[in-house]
Amino acid sequence: MTFIKITEQPSLYNDLEKKPIFEILAEINQEDQKVALAVQKTLSELEKLVTGIVERMKRGGRLFYIGAGTSGRLGVLDASEIPPTYGMPDTYVIGLIAGGDSALRNPVEAAEDNYDQAWEELLEYKINQNDTLVGIAASGTTPYVIGALRKAREKGILTGAISCNPGSPVAAEAEIKIEPVVGPEYVTGSTRMKSGTAQKLVLNMITTATMIKLGRVKGNKMVNMQLTNQKLVDRGTRMIVDELGLSYEQAKNLLLLHGNVKTAIEIYKNQQK
Incomplete structure (x- = not known):
């Protein structure tokens, strides 16, 4: 053919x-x-x-x-x-x-x-x-x-x-x-x-x-994204605010400390147990 x-x-x-x-x-x-x-x-x-x-x-x-x-x-x-x-x-x-x-x-x-x-x-x-x-x-x-x-x-x-x-x-x-x-x-x-x-x-x-x-998304959010610019830091901070109910500043500090949204949320939740 x-x-x-x-x-x-x-x-x-x-x-x-x-x-x-x-x-x-x-x-x-x-x-x-x-x-x-x-x-x-x-x-x-x-x-x-x-x-x-x-x-x-x-x-x-x-x-x-x-x-x-x-x-x-x-x-x-x-x-x-x-x-x-x-x-x-x-x-x-x-x-x-x-x-x-x-x-x-x-x-x-x-x-x-x-x-x-x-x-x-x-x-x-x-x-x-x-x-x-x-x-x-x-x-x-x-x-x-x-x-x-x-x-x-x-x-x-x-x-x-x-x-x-x-x-x-x-x-x-x-x-x-x-x-x-x-x-x-x-x-x-x-x-x-x-x-x-x-x-x-x-x-x-x-x-x-x-x-x-492969678990790189939680809900519908990019919880493992790299924090390569201020836009992404802001996005990640708001994800943590939504998930944990923290203030914006608390969430941002947590994010910058741990490097990504997923790790920040997991460590914070473990510390609250």
Whole structure:
């Protein structure tokens, strides 16, 4: 069967340059509304993936993201937000992008076409069967991602693939396939748009659900967040006020003493027994 890239199909809209700005914005917004519905159809597979990630992380495993271009940048972004948001060391969720860190800002020619590169990079991290590898590729054809997924699966490592084309070569290499099919892009082939938005939603869901199940959230609050600025100190202080009924100053002193909301609350409660 011939693999058809829906992400490369012609836009549903023509003569974009002739349209008024408001019409362009309204049409982009109209297309964006399809994204969440496409992601909704992947929830069962997402559940399987998150369940596998949580099981492995409880044994000390890690989550690796690999991708090229926009897909790679989104993986690195999601990974980079885990330490400040959930207080996890940066060794638990790791994003790799074809071409290395310089590719975060500038395109690196042909980096995504290197079939062996991602696996070589993963070996430097001593990837093993406690880990999970998620390949991200809007097109579903990126050699950098395909090569690593194939090697990882051969080694018994849990693999997932996120692609916006159904039945893609990338998905064929993964145990769990996440395929939010968002349709043609507003600007033909510009997968940083709907496809990128779908990938961002999926990545948010994966790590948020994982962190919740690992106990990094209490109620609905980020009780393990890093206190890296005044906004976050204030947020943490108000969490302690709500939980313990202390004054703002008492709560702030407690927070700064213990370094995060969860520890501050636990120690205070133990001291009151």
